[in-house]
Amino acid sequence: MVVGERVVVKWLTPPVPLPHPTPEIFAHLVDSGFNDTAPPYAALTGVLGGREHLLALITGYLPEARDGWEWCVDEAATGSTAFATELGRLTADLHLALSTFPITSTTGGAASGSTAARAYEALAEALALTGGDDGEWLATRxxxxxxxxxxxxxPIATPRIRIHGDLHVGQILQWRDGYAVIDFDGNPTVTGAGLHQPAARDIAQLTTSLDHVAQVAIRRRSTPPADATRWAATARDTFLSAYKSRLAGGNRPDLLDETLLRPFEVEQECRELIYAARHLPRWRYAPMGVLRTWYGEEPRKENIA
Structure with a gap:
């Protein structure tokens, strides 16, 4: 709810038992001097059933804000990738701030073995839930x-940091004064994952979302597929270059292990297929379009009389 174009009240329905990740992340970002988000004002809590719950979050209102499923699709349709440099800077600054978030016994990341197991499980579930021609094609890949x-x-040697956890273009607002990252509630489709993970996890989700934007532009804006694919590749490269440069400037190039990007991207597309099957069937075209771009279509068989 937007109140007087001054504050935004996000009601959690249903209320969520505390602890909840957002209030503590907001406090840490403020202490770290990270300002590229909606200004956090307050958290409303209450006791329900004998336990304290988070009822609502109150943040500042960002004038003329649009999320990435609007503004980024516009960029894809016009072929512009200038935004990707600023997106890389913003993401690096976010990770530099979150890298100083303390790790405790309850927030640490999962071991590398379980990281692989979760990825294989996501692939198996995506295969089981994706039917029709898409499912047959997926099985061949x-x-x-x-x-x-x-x-x-x-073993994953790169540092584990407190990550955003659901970092896609829809969480990046373009507003009157620039860009802002929002929604630190974590990924609603993933349970049991550690809050501290390699930064590559966030980066892989953001880069795959750029590929999804290209698929949206093809479907909704009639952008030629070859143009959309080139746009996505350029946007990804520009984003990653700016991100790595900013990490280096902050003396933390070690935060990104690029060898983790591809496997995390593959896992993310599996999770997109799972999400589509469970919650939003019409979304399946986007991850399937990306996977077909990555792995190629089956050669068409000629009918021989």
């Missing part, structure tokens, strides 16, 4: 996808 996930079986 499953072995290749498993091979790309094998990277996650080795």
């Amino acid at each position: 499953a072995d290749t996808m498993r091979q790309e996930l094998k990277v996650l079986e080795r």
Whole structure:
């Protein structure tokens, strides 16, 4: 709810038992001097059933704000990628701030073995839930996808930091004075994951969302597929270059292990398929479009008389 174009009240329905990730992340970002988000004002809590719950979050209102499923699709339709430099800076600044968030016994990340297991489970579930021609095609690429996930079986040496957890373009607002990242509630489709994970997890979700934007532009804006694919590749490269440069400027290039990007991207597309099957069937075209771009279409068979 927007109140007087001054504050935004986000009611949690149903209320969520505390602890909840957002209030503590907001407090840490303020202490760290990270300002590229809606200004956090307050959290409303109450006791329900003998336990304290988070009822609502109150943040500042950002004038003329649009989320990335609007503004970024506009960029794809016009072929512009200038935004990607600023997106890389914003994301790096966010990770630099979150990298100083303390790790406790209850917030630490999962071990590398379980990281691989969760990825394989996501692939298996995506295969089971994706039917029709898409499912048949996906099955022909499953072995290749498993091979790309094998990277996650080795020990992960890169630092684990408190990540955003659901960082896609829809969480990036373009508003009157620039860009802002929002919604630190975590990924609603993932349970049991540690709050501290490699930064590559966030980056993989953001880069795949740029690929999804390209698919949206193809479907909704009639952007030629070849143009959309080139746009996505350029946007990804520009974003990653700016992100790595900003990390280096903050003396933390170690935060990104690029070898983790591809397997995390493959896992993310599996999770997109799971989400589509469970909650939003019409969304399946986007992850399937990305996977077909990555792994190629089956050659068409000629009918021989």
